Each structure stands twice: as C-alpha cells, then as structure tokens.
Amino acid sequence: MNDRSAVIFPGAFLGPYAPPLMFAGDAAERAGAERVAHQWERPQELIDLPEEERPAWVDRQAAAVLDRTAEELPGASTVVLAKSLGTYAAPQVARRGLPAVWLTPLFFEPTVVAALRAATEPFLLVGGTADPSWDGVLARELTPHVTEIEGADHGLYVPGRLAGSAQVLGRVATAVEDFLDETVWPGLRIDQFG
Numbered sequence: 001m002n003d004r005s006a007v008i009f010p011g012a013f014l015g016p017y018a019p020p021l022m023f024a025g026d027a028a029e030r031a032g033a034e035r036v037a038h039q040w041e042r043p044q045e046l047i048d049l050p051e052e053e054r055p056a057w058v059d060r061q062a063a064a065v066l067d068r069t070a071e072e073l074p075g076a077s078t079v080v081l082a083k084s085l086g087t088y089a090a091p092q093v094a095r096r097g098l099p100a101v102w103l104t105p106l107f108f109e110p111t112v113v114a115a116l117r118a119a120t121e122p123f124l125l126v127g128g129t130a131d132p133s134w135d136g137v138l139a140r141e142l143t144p145h146v147t148e149i150e151g152a153d154h155g156l157y158v159p160g161r162l163a164g165s166a167q168v169l170g171r172v173a174t175a176v177e178d179f180l181d182e183t184v185w186p187g188l189r190i191d192q193f194g
C-alpha cells in the first residue's frame with residue numbers, strides 16, 4: 001500500500017496533465033506518491049456557469065475526490081496540487097489539514113483567500129506578475145513558500161520565445177520538488193527516484 005498520494009485539481013479546460021501540473025505530479029510521484037489526477041465532471045457546464053457558482057461546483061467534486069482518496073489509500077500522507085480553477089478546492093484542503101501546491105491561485109476569490117488564511121498545513125504559492133489573478137504581496141503574507149515569476153501570465157508563459165516559458169516550467173518544477181522534499185516529506189530526496 002502506498003503511504004503517499006498527490007491529488008491533482010486542474011484549471012478549467014486543460015486538465016491535470018497540462019505542463020505545470022504534469023511536472024508537479026511527476027515531482028510527487030518521484031517522491032513515492034500515487035498520483036490521483038482529477039478531471040472535472042461535465043466541464044462544459046463551466047462555460048455557462050456564473051462565476052459565483054464555480055466555488056461550490058469545485059467544492060463538491062473536490063470533497064468527493066478527497067473522500068475517495070482517503071478511503072482507497074487509508075493513512076496516506078496526501079498533498080494537493082491545483083491550478084487556477086482547482087484552487088477553489090482550498091476550503092476542502094484547509095478543513096482536512098492537507099499541505100498543498102497552488103499554481104496561479106485565484107486571489108480575487110474571497111473563499112480561496114479565506115481558506116488559505118485558515119490553512120494549518122504548509123502550502124506553496126506559484127504565480128506570475130503579469131497574471132491579474134496574482135498578488136505577490138498577499139502571497140508573501142499568506143506563506144513563506146512563494147515562487148513568483150516576473151512577467152509570467154496566468155498560463156505561466158513569459159513574453160518572447162517559448163524557451164523562456166520552458167525555463168519558467170523548469171523553475172516551477174524545481175520549486176515543487178524542493179517544497180515536497182524540504183517541507184511536505186522531509187528527509188526523502190526526490191532525486192533518489194529519478
């Protein structure tokens with residue numbers, strides 16, 4: 001039985017294997033975690049779903065996934081990895097006392113910010129200065145674990161050639177690896193499994 005799990009909640013449309021989440025999941029797997037990659041149920045509903053209904057829509061699905069993971073992997077040390085829309089799962093994560101990695105969190109959403117303030121376990125925040133959803137000052141107020149990318153947008157792309165955005169992806173992957181290795185599961189070098 002696996003004693004670690006990584007539950008992944010994606011952004012709105014790209015799914016749990018979009019590059020930033022894929023590498024975050026890879027980092028967790030290299031640390032010995034079982035990846036639990038959630039795909040949103042009926043994602044087409046999001047197109048017509050009013051913004052104010054999105055937190056509850058995500059919350060219901062996040063609760064079910066986290067309950068199922070706890071049932072299937074009893075006693076596992078679980079970390080949550082989420083991007084954008086997936087950060088609406090923050091209230092569930094805070095209630096359950098789980099560590100997390102929040103990529104491009106939706107800081108404009110009061111329920112997300114309140115849940116981050118209420119969190120009892122450490123979390124990493126990752127965002128870019130060109131992302132209107134990001135607030136670097138707030139991020140540093142909420143946690144000492146912050147990776148801020150100068151010029152990166154909500155997709156964590158930076159202007160210029162794609163190689164620059166690929167470098168950002170590498171930086172995010174390293175930040176996740178370090179957070180898991182030093183904070184979530186200390187003493188276990190991720191590169192042991194690579």
